[in-house]
Amino acid sequence: MMLFKKKEEVFDPYTVEQCNRCNKDSKRKFKEGDYIFKMTEKCPSCGNGQMMITKIFGEVSK
Numbered sequence: 782m783m784l785f786k787k788k789e790e791v792f793d794p795y796t797v798e799q800c801n802r803c804n805k806d807s808k809r810k811f812k813e814g815d816y817i818f819k820m821t822e823k824c825p826s827c828g829n830g831q832m833m834i835t836k837i838f839g840e841v842s843k
């Protein structure tokens with residue numbers, strides 16, 4: 782099977798975390814082992830909440 786080769790684009794993976802208390806979200810570079818609904822760290826904003834990964838996506842890097 783012949784594959785039509787398009788111009789190659791490189792995607793950078795990103796992870797979005799959200800606090801379950803204050804709903805503050807933050808975007809950072811994807812790290813090995815990240816997955817949706819994974820609890821990560823204490824919220825740096827309110828100090829009480831728990832940050833949870835809500836989204837993982839790729840952005841075309843420039």
Ligand SMILES: [Zn+2]
Nearest residue numbers: 800824827830
């Ligand atoms: Zn918070």
